[in-house]
Each structure stands twice: as structure tokens, then as C-alpha cells.
Amino acid sequence: MSRSKFAIGSVKPEQRSKLYWMFSDSGVLIKRSLSHIVKNRDQVLGLTIQPIMFMLLFRYVFGGAINTGSVSYVNFLVAGILIQSAAFGALTTSLSVATDLQKGLIDRIKSLPIVGWGLLMGHVVGDLARNLIQSLVMIGIGLLVGFRPSASPYEWLLIAGIVLLFTFAISWIAAIMGLVARSVESVQWMGFFLVFPLTFASAAFAPTQTMAKWLRVFAENQPVTHVIEAVRALMIGTPIGNHAWLAAVWCIGIIAVAMPFATHLFRKYGGR
Amino acid sequence: MTDDAIVIEDLRKNFKDVKVLEGIDLKVERGTVLALLGPNGAGKTTTIRILSTLLQPDDGRAYINGHDVVKDPDAVRASIGLTGQYAAVDELLTGRENLEMMGRLYHLSKADSRTRAEEMLAEFELTDAANRAVKTYSGGMKRRLDVAASLIAAPPILFLDEPTTGLDPRSRLKVWDIVQQLVDAGATIFLTTQYLDEADKLADRIAVLDHGRIIAEGTADELKEKVGxxxxxxxxxxxxxxxxxxxxxxxxxxxxxxxxxxxxxxxxxxxxxxxxxxxxxxxxxxxxxxxxxxxPTLDDVFLHLTGHEAMENDQVTKK
The missing domain is CATH 3.30.70.100 (Alpha-Beta Plaits)
Structure with missing residues (x-):
């Protein structure tokens, strides 16, 4: 019999260290998620257009009625829109994870000798890349409609760091939602109920001072507001107060809890 | 001397109050095909999920290639290929990209992943469609790609969960042919099926699973003899x-x-x-x-052993 393509051991795995494979496995799956961005341009376009609509809506329709004191409304707005779009954009992680689950791809990945968080990390990093593109477009549009930031290059780096850290954190929460929801349909509304209050009951579109007292307590102390206020302060020079480090503590705290929890869910209950 | 690739001892699994597996014992000799035959809901998929480390058993032990599925899942994963019930491939990527990705995740070198992907595409008659996104594939093509993906690293032990369910006749024959070639090449295959003719044709031994128990085991001829x-x-x-x-x-x-x-x-x-x-x-x-x-056909066997037909249509809806 001629040597079959199927003969056992006709190919052998490479012998490398565990650490090497940890990077290789997540690298392969990150590459997969990144190529999804290229292959699914419609989705990226849709995700970018929505916040642009929001920006124009608030800039030209509602903005005039919102009092932001000495700061022009468009300058106030950009940080809020940027973080809101990062939060809504993170839901694509939920969608991707739920899709993989539904298609049985997660079962297949779990049957491979690879690192547990590899697939989730792929989607989360894909999310970061998508959000980076989105943010640049948003800032560009902002500049067109009158946004005049005063940030130095160093401050821009800090802004990028905070936005990416926030996206990374919320994407891990989104990964958990994708694993729990188990279907693409339920992910949609779950994500909406999480992200909607967090981004609207915040300092994203209006100063918190005019909100009802109970709402104000929530809005001023929840992580999204800290992230927005920190970014806003760095962009246009409003007082930064405790916002930057509180934002960092929140994000790192969320990552520290959500990442292992998501990995645990992936291993134990990720199937159906 | 026996050399068993798969050993299952008193395997049990409950989902909430439902007993899905109520103590399964099975051995699969290296280089042979075992078909786990049973109606929907009998526990076939649960068994495969436990053996491929996707699910933890409540009790009992299972060894794949000598490795405990609970204690040493990574060693098990390195020895197996799994084809589940769904065509588990990435629809946005092309066929070739899917296979190369799987090769890398099985820890083949980049060069080997490329060569193997090419070989598998040819073997499964997908070369012409290799550079198209999988979402444009027909159901049969997706399934063939799915099986190809589990073979990319030439693992010694393969789990095929209802490999031909929903396939057109041509793709089904292709999958049967591949299974035969795999066995000729020395692989051990554990497959589930609801089709008696499939078990009859492919398997060296058949285990009949019903309501979480193995109610009969043997060669097709032995089972038929039981009936009459x-x-x-x-x-x-x-x-x-x-x-x-x-x-x-x-x-x-x-x-x-x-x-x-x-x-x-x-x-x-x-x-x-x-x-x-x-x-x-x-x-x-x-x-x-x-x-x-x-x-006597395996249909007779099933009717004789379980008192109901192999295909119970009222049970087809699965959770």
C-alpha cells in the first residue's frame, strides 16, 4: 500500500516550550480575528457609522440645549462619544464568541491542546484593533465639526492608553456575555441592557450636575464616567482630579476578575 | 495481548436530575472502528464530549491513548481529532485558511501546516474552492472541510459525532471512504451514528446505547445472531x-x-x-x-433490543 496521507504520525508537532505555544496559539487566533475585520468590512463600517451619527446628532441637534459651561459642547462631547462607541463596539466580542459557540467552533478549539484563553484573547484583541480604527475616524470627524483638542503628544498617548485599557476590560465582560448568552440573538439585548445605562447614565453627553440626585450618585461614581472624564481632561484640559487613576484601577480590576472568569466559563460551560 | 486505544470504565453523567449516562464500559482496540449506535437522546454526543475532554464526567474513568481524560486533558487533546455534529469551521475564512489555522493550533510547523492543508484539500476534493470563503460552500463541502480539519495533524484517535448526518449521498460515500482509508492507515475511530447501515458498513464492533446504557456490544454479525x-x-x-x-x-x-x-x-x-x-x-x-x-438487519436488532425503532422521530428535537 502506498503511504497514505492519513498515516498516523505522518506529520509531527513541533517541540517547543509551553511559553512559546502560549504566544503562538493566541497569535494564531488573534490573526484570525484580525482577518475577520478585513473580511467583514460591512460590520466595521456599521460600527463606525453609528457613533458618527450620534456625534452629529448631539453636536447639531441636542448640543445647543446642553450647558457645558466654559467648554464648548463639541469639545465636551468627543470624549463621551469615543468611550460610548468603544463600549458598544466591545459587544462584537460577545457576538463573535456567541457565533463561535453556535457554530460548534468553540468545541473544536477546546478539543485542541492549546491555551485556554487563546480564542477569547483573539476576539478581544480583534476588538482593540477595530476600536482603534473607529476612534481615529471619530476624532477625525470631530475635528471636522469643530472639535479643538489641546492635548500634547504625551497626553494623546495617555488617552490612547486609557481608551485601549477600557476597551480591553469591557471586551472581557463582553466575552463572558457571549459565553453565557449562548445565542447571537440574546447577546444583542444583553449587551444593550449593560452598555446603555452605563454610557448614558454617565458624563458622556451632559454634565452630571443636572441629573436627579440618585442618578447623579450612580453616574458620578461608575467606571465609565471616570474613563470619560479622564479622557476629556487630557483632551481639552479640564481638571482631571482622581479620574485617571480611578479609571485605571477600575479597568485593571475588571480585567483581573473578568479574564480568569471568562476562561473558566470557556473551559467548563462553554459548550452546550 | 490487547492494546486498547480507548478504555471507558463505568462512565456516568447527569444533567441536573436527568441521568444521561448510567455507567458505560467500553474498550476500543487500536486500529479498529467502534460505532456507538443509538437513537437521538441516548447519550451518544455526551459520551463523545467526555472522551474529547469537552465535558467532565460525574463518575467513572476514561483513558484515551493511555491518558486520563480528567487528569491529563492536554495529553488527550494532543492524541485526538474531533468532528462534532456541526460543521465547526470559520465561515469568514477560506477553506485553506481554516486548515492552516488548525494545523498551527495542533502545533505543526508553519511549513507542515501549509503542506498538510494542501494535501487535505486535494484529498477531500476542495482544492478548487480552497481560496473561497467557507460561507459560500455547500453543506457537504463544509462537512468535508470539517472532517479534513480534524485530520490535519494525523492524530492516532478520531472521534466522529454523526459524521454523515445531513449529508448528500456523494459526500456520505466520501466520508465512508475516508474512514476506511484512516483505518487502513492505522487510526482508531470512535463514531456515533443513528444509521444502522453506516454502523454495519464501517464498524468492527458496534455498541448499542439506549437511555444512557450499553444494551449490547459486539460485531454486527454477533448482534444479528442475538436477534435470531x-x-x-x-x-x-x-x-x-x-x-x-x-x-x-x-x-x-x-x-x-x-x-x-x-x-x-x-x-x-x-x-x-x-x-x-x-x-x-x-x-x-x-x-x-x-x-x-x-x-436479520440491524433494524431487527434494534427493535429486538430496545422494543422501539432505531429512529424515534418524536425524540428528534434535542436540547
Missing amino acids: KDRLEVTVTKESDFDAALRAVEGAAAQSDPEERRVSVAMEGGVHEVKELLDRLERAGVKIEGLALHK
Whole structure:
């Protein structure tokens, strides 16, 4: 019999260290998620257009009625829109994870000798890349409609760091939602109920001072507001107060809890 | 000396209050095919999920290639290929990208992943579609790609969960052919199926699973023997001869069907029995129109063992 393509051991795995494979496995799956961005341009376009609509809506329709004191409304707005779009954009992680689950791809990945968080990390990093593109477009549009930031290059780096850290954190929460929801349909509304209050009951579109007292307590102390206020302060020079480090503590705290929890869910209950 | 690639001991699994597996024992010798046969909801997929480390058993042990599925899942994962019930491929990527990705995740080198992807594409007749996104593939093509993905690293042990369910006849034959080639190449295969003919055709041994228990195990022939022997069916020419024919075969375990003018007799032994029976009919002056030897099918086996048909349509909806 001629040597079959199927003969056992006709190919052998490479012998490398565990650490090497940890990077290789997540690298392969990150590459997969990144190529999804290229292959699914419609989705990226849709995700970018929505916040642009929001920006124009608030800039030209509602903005005039919102009092932001000495700061022009468009300058106030950009940080809020940027973080809101990062939060809504993170839901694509939920969608991707739920899709993989539904298609049985997660079962297949779990049957491979690879690192547990590899697939989730792929989607989360894909999310970061998508959000980076989105943010640049948003800032560009902002500049067109009158946004005049005063940030130095160093401050821009800090802004990028905070936005990416926030996206990374919320994407891990989104990964958990994708694993729990188990279907693409339920992910949609779950994500909406999480992200909607967090981004609207915040300092994203209006100063918190005019909100009802109970709402104000929530809005001023929840992580999204800290992230927005920190970014806003760095962009246009409003007082930064405790916002930057509180934002960092929140994000790192969320990552520290959500990442292992998501990995645990992936291993134990990720199937159906 | 036996060399078992898969050993399952008293495997149990509950989902909430539902007992899905109630103590399964099985061994699969290296280089053979075991078909786990059963209706929907019998626990076939649960068994495969435990053996491929996707699910933890509540009790019992399972060893794949000598590795404990609970204690050493990574060693198990390095020894197996899994094809689940769904075509688990990335729809946005092309066929080639899917296979190369799987090769890398099985820890083949980049060069090996490329070569193997090419070989698998050719083997599964997907070369022409290799650079198209998988979402443009037909169901049969997706399934073939799915099976190809589990073979990319040439693992010694393969789990195929209903590999041909929903396939068109051509793709089904292709999958059967591949299974045969895999066995020839030395692989051990554990497959589940609801199709009796599939188990009959592919498997060295068949285990029948029903309500979480193995209710029978053996070769296809052994299982058929359990149900009964071959039967010789005789159709008489004239209706008036029917009673004479019945009297002539009296004593033998006979069944009759007057409408069809047919008498059937269980066969104990060999060809001489056939001759003796025909002689008895001739002596009684019975003219014969037709003669057929009926071998029991696995359908008969299933009906005999479980008291219900292999396919229970009312159970098809699964959680």
C-alpha cells in the first residue's frame, strides 16, 4: 500500500516550550480575528457609522440645549462619544464568541491542546484593533465639526492608553456575555441592557450636575464616567482630579476578575 | 495481548436530575472502528464530549491513548481529532485558511501546516474552492472541510459525532471512504451514528446505547445472531398448497403469511437444512414459486433490543 496521507504520525508537532505555544496559539487566533475585520468590512463600517451619527446628532441637534459651561459642547462631547462607541463596539466580542459557540467552533478549539484563553484573547484583541480604527475616524470627524483638542503628544498617548485599557476590560465582560448568552440573538439585548445605562447614565453627553440626585450618585461614581472624564481632561484640559487613576484601577480590576472568569466559563460551560 | 486505544470504565453523567449516562464500559482496540449506535437522546454526543475532554464526567474513568481524560486533558487533546455534529469551521475564512489555522493550533510547523492543508484539500476534493470563503460552500463541502480539519495533524484517535448526518449521498460515500482509508492507515475511530447501515458498513464492533446504557456490544454479525438466525422464506405457487406446506415444515420454527402464500423457517445450521426442507415440501407435493434467505438487519436488532425503532422521530428535537 502506498503511504497514505492519513498515516498516523505522518506529520509531527513541533517541540517547543509551553511559553512559546502560549504566544503562538493566541497569535494564531488573534490573526484570525484580525482577518475577520478585513473580511467583514460591512460590520466595521456599521460600527463606525453609528457613533458618527450620534456625534452629529448631539453636536447639531441636542448640543445647543446642553450647558457645558466654559467648554464648548463639541469639545465636551468627543470624549463621551469615543468611550460610548468603544463600549458598544466591545459587544462584537460577545457576538463573535456567541457565533463561535453556535457554530460548534468553540468545541473544536477546546478539543485542541492549546491555551485556554487563546480564542477569547483573539476576539478581544480583534476588538482593540477595530476600536482603534473607529476612534481615529471619530476624532477625525470631530475635528471636522469643530472639535479643538489641546492635548500634547504625551497626553494623546495617555488617552490612547486609557481608551485601549477600557476597551480591553469591557471586551472581557463582553466575552463572558457571549459565553453565557449562548445565542447571537440574546447577546444583542444583553449587551444593550449593560452598555446603555452605563454610557448614558454617565458624563458622556451632559454634565452630571443636572441629573436627579440618585442618578447623579450612580453616574458620578461608575467606571465609565471616570474613563470619560479622564479622557476629556487630557483632551481639552479640564481638571482631571482622581479620574485617571480611578479609571485605571477600575479597568485593571475588571480585567483581573473578568479574564480568569471568562476562561473558566470557556473551559467548563462553554459548550452546550 | 490487547492494546486498547480507548478504555471507558463505568462512565456516568447527569444533567441536573436527568441521568444521561448510567455507567458505560467500553474498550476500543487500536486500529479498529467502534460505532456507538443509538437513537437521538441516548447519550451518544455526551459520551463523545467526555472522551474529547469537552465535558467532565460525574463518575467513572476514561483513558484515551493511555491518558486520563480528567487528569491529563492536554495529553488527550494532543492524541485526538474531533468532528462534532456541526460543521465547526470559520465561515469568514477560506477553506485553506481554516486548515492552516488548525494545523498551527495542533502545533505543526508553519511549513507542515501549509503542506498538510494542501494535501487535505486535494484529498477531500476542495482544492478548487480552497481560496473561497467557507460561507459560500455547500453543506457537504463544509462537512468535508470539517472532517479534513480534524485530520490535519494525523492524530492516532478520531472521534466522529454523526459524521454523515445531513449529508448528500456523494459526500456520505466520501466520508465512508475516508474512514476506511484512516483505518487502513492505522487510526482508531470512535463514531456515533443513528444509521444502522453506516454502523454495519464501517464498524468492527458496534455498541448499542439506549437511555444512557450499553444494551449490547459486539460485531454486527454477533448482534444479528442475538436477534435470531437466518430465515428461509418459501413462497408456494398455489393457495391450496399452503396448508400442506405448513404441515410439511411442522416442527421447525415456522412463521406463516397466508396472504402472500409465504412460509418462513428459522435456519439452525447450514445448507443441508435447506435441502432437507425442500425435500419435505416436494414429498408433500407442494410446488414452490420463490425461495429467499433473509438475514436479520440491524433494524431487527434494534427493535429486538430496545422494543422501539432505531429512529424515534418524536425524540428528534434535542436540547
